[in-house]
Amino acid sequence: MNMRNVLSTNRIFFKLSVLKSARLHTVRPTATASVVEKASDSKFAQYTPGTAFLFPGQGAQTVGMAKDVVEEVAAARDLFDQASEILGYDLLKLCVEGPKEKLDSTVISQPAIYVASLAALEKLRQTEGEEAVQAADVTAGLSLGEYTALTFAGALKFEDGVRLVKIRGESMQAAADARPSAMVSVIGLSAEKVEELCEAANKEVGADDGVRIANFLCNGNYAVSGGLPGCEAVERLAKPNFKARMTVRLAVAGAFHTAYMKPAEEKLREALASTEIVVPRIPVVSNVDAQPHSDPEVIKDILARQLTSPVQWEKSMMTMLEKGLQSSYEIGPNKVIAGIVKRIDKKHSVTNIQV
Template sequence: MQARAAAPRGLAARGRRSVSVQASGDAKFADYKPKVAFFFPGQGAQTVGMAKEAAEAVPAAKQLFERASDILGYDLLAVCAEGPKEKLDSTAVSQPAIYVASLAALEKLKAEQGEEAAAAADVTCGLSLGEYTALTYAGAISFEDGVRLVKLRGESMQAAADAQPSGMVSVIGLSADKVAELCEAASAEAPAGQGVRIANYLCNGNYAVSGGLAGCEAVERLAKGFKARMTVRLAVAGAFHTDFMAPAREKLQEALAGTAIQEPRIPVISNVDAAPHADPDTIKAILAQQLTAPVQWETTLKTLLDRGLEKSYEIGPNKVIAGIMKRIDKAHPIENITV
């Protein structure tokens, strides 16, 4: 599987534009006016020890882990609580772990602040993997189907990464346009099929690029010349959100075809085009597309704020999303419900 060709100049601007997947009857949430958002984290938020206290204190949270473990075939709570770190960090395990831990955090919110607080969101979204958690919260995907999907997603992404080594690099201190130029220069130096492109549009000064190992090395080598503050090689299996993940996308498409997805009860903002979708077939298509498309998180948060978002909750392990939101709008109130 070849990586996408060298990123042309201006990729960043095009990446921020809507790449909407439309279907008849998919405009239900077009005029949504958000007030309270629930955000769910993605891969990388996991830490050994997560969910241990929540499972001990909240019976409903522990039950989620028990139900998930029956599907997964191993004790998920034990891995979350005790590790080893190498196992928890593996793509195949971390994805179901974060999915279930985030929903356990929702049960913690319910136990501490009541049903009304847990149902307060009128819009939701998640960072990459977190989109599945958001769809579950919105009633589009059942918990059991969600566990099965993220299990297959993680395993398929790991297999795709093992088949063709690749990587991701976080570039700190540059605008999206400058990172796109850096990707273009790095791709020009890399062998065919080893190019890189922006994979995660997080916030100004923080973008992750994905691609072949030679392309990643070129990004690290050239970044200082583009006046980047620093680069960080990400501890992930491979080049997520690029064509390196095409084999995983094909497997996920097959699984999604056989999964019942309902119309969400509230808008769920897609990573692919920063827009909400109501049509189940469109949601299936966009979830598959998400594996090889850049994550439009910066546009998502800015759009929510522009539409009047008043308060947010990050629900799940760590505080990654809250940090990104503060980079975009320091004054926006965001509360963390961690596990």
């Protein structure tokens, strides 16, 4: 994305989602990845959500985040100290002082969002008590935020989470550097129309440069990923041929959530194999298939596949809402998720716990 203030994926989605637009018929994404069913993975099959804790992903970071929370909440400061020791650099300093270009990088922003979001959780615990924290009976995170959700649900230790998101960020950056690619946000079209737009763009470029929807965020707001020629074709065709309101080239390293990230998936899978993950205490809704999982090996497989699979955020939220979800807390920097959720259901109650 060519913008004076370089913004990462989800922040752009938030800013554009609050713009007024004509209401579109919601098309539920159907291209959900299948997951092998196992008897050991059925604990949360019939979950009934009441209160959800939702954690943001890459793009929610901003210079200055966490400054106040570490001064007010000792447990939050401890998280940053532990993370810095594992990472080998001062994560808190980068969050508070920047520079912005470094904080926005895939390698730094992923650990930063992970730790800052858990610091926000400690803020909630201190200000409203443990009862408020325990009120959540389901959790989910947008892409990277799924690691935060798993940590909150007790499936992943904090220290292991820091190591995993470090490897995740480094691997995704390396995969992007190895093969030029991009992402484009398409605003003002239904999912069906964006699928048609991708088909039209793919007819103009070679198979290796094709595109597909990578992020199903909310009605009228979908991100397309793929080769540079394919992304350029999307930008060229979107407004005149498909009546999109606009397209925005996203300031990300490359085509996240597509086959371009296959080398990163393989690297992450190796790290996950040696990481302990246990059964979550509450359902954690997956980005890959919009379902919660309880088998640790299935969770590991899903976390690896997440890098090359579309983010099914819209379907995740709609499923929870249809099951009776009453309220949500967005926990972490910025208000990225709140803007998206309000586009899905403007009446849904979302409380922000920011840092």
